[in-house]
Amino acid sequence: MSAPKRVLVAGDWDADGVVSTAILVYTQEKLGEYPLKSISIVDKKPVDPEKMKYILNEISVPYDLAVFLDLPYTSYIGNVLRLMKQHFGVKKIMYIDHHLSTIQNEDELKGIVDVLIADHRQPTVGIIMDELAKNGIRLHARLESFALTVRYMDAGRKVPTEYLKLFEITKMMSKALTAVRDEALWAKIVNWLVDPTPLxxxxxxxxxxKVREIVEKRDREVSEAAMSLAMEAVKVGGFRFIDARRKWRARGATALASKLSNILKAPVAILVDTNKNHSLLVIKASHGRAYRVAKYLLGEGIAHDIAGHPNLAIVRVDKNVENKTIIEALRQAIFYTA
Incomplete structure (x- = not known):
């Protein structure tokens, strides 16, 4: 009898990343069906794009396969993946993701990993569920329900009544992990999702x-800033543009954009500062329009790259870009993407 394979499954901290990880742990470790048709020992770990290099410290065995889930690609991540294969004994790498930066760098990524499955039209959970369906693989009922809940959440669709409890639990898990960033808690939640018994x-x-205290403090900060900034919004077509560089730095900018969009009842584009040599323009618009506007800005040379999601795109722009330049580019982008 051959020795079991060794597999590393690494996923993001949010709901999509955690549930995606649980699915892969279940189908590989419990079923021995996917991604490898093999009995396997599975290790799991949360990943953070900013701290990706630290995963190299965790590789103590020569993995047959390392799977990365819901991780927005950057060239820095590409360098770490190369090191894993060249110097840390990782035989194969699989990458499954839906972020725009991954789609934009698909060609580069294909030259590094062995299997790439990327689709910006649905969350990572949705991509995996489609792959499992192709292979005739089913999850246990509770895990499948959580996967469907994440698909509803990502699409911004109304959650059916029968999934409302799971929706609240999923939001709670995601907020807890975002607030405390505790690897042990992340692993506990993954194990809980993997196990079909009602634990x-x-x-x-x-x-x-602790989570409630952190979340309430952040919510207050975002709400106060959004109420103040909403009064400075400039109408650009059907959008609202807000220059928040003097009042807000990058962290939490997506939450600020969502809050502003809710207050103004319109799509928004907000400009925030960073401690690096660029600013960020965060675009919040439904039905994939944020991505289409971002793509236009990239084509016109205003944006340097695209990250985020189809409905919440994030682009890097010059640090000292003038508002009139952004507004004029946005006006054209909104017109051509209508």
Missing amino acids: PMPLDEQVMS
Whole structure:
């Protein structure tokens, strides 16, 4: 009998990343069906694009396969993946993602990994579920329900009544992990999702109390900033443009954009500062229009690259770009993407 394969599954901290990881752990470790048709020992780990290099410290065995889930690609990540194959004994790498930066760099990524499955039209969970359907693989009922809940959340669609409880649990898990960034908690949640038996939730009152405190503080900060900035919004076509560079830096900019869009009842483009040599323009618009506007800005040379999602795109722009330049480019982009 041959020795079991060794597989590393690494996923993002958010709901999409956690549920995607749980699905791959279940189909590989419990079923031995996907991605490898093999009995396997599976290790799991949360990944962060900013701290990707630290994953090299975790590679203590020569993995037959490393799978990366819901991780927006950057050239820095590409360098780490190359090192994994060249110097850390990782035989194959599989990359499954839906972020715009991954789609934009598909050709580069194909030259590094062995299997790339990328689609910006749905969350990573949706991509995996489609792959499992092609292979005739089913999840246990609870895990499948969580996967469907994430698909509803990502699409911004109304969650059916029968999934509302799961929706609240999924949001709670995602907020907890975003707030505390605890690897042990991430692993507990993955294990809880993998197990088909009705175990208690791995979020005790101490954790939830800390989460509530952090989330409430952040929500207050975002709400206060959004109310102040909403009064400075400039109408550009059906959009609203806000220069928030003097009041907000990059962290939490997507939450700020969403809050502003809710207050103004319109798509928004907000300009925020960073501590690097560029600013960020965060575009919030439904039905994939944020991505289409971002693509136009990229084609016109205003944007340097695209990240985020189809409905919430993030582009790098010059640090000292003038508002009139952004507004004129946005006006054209909105016209041509209508």
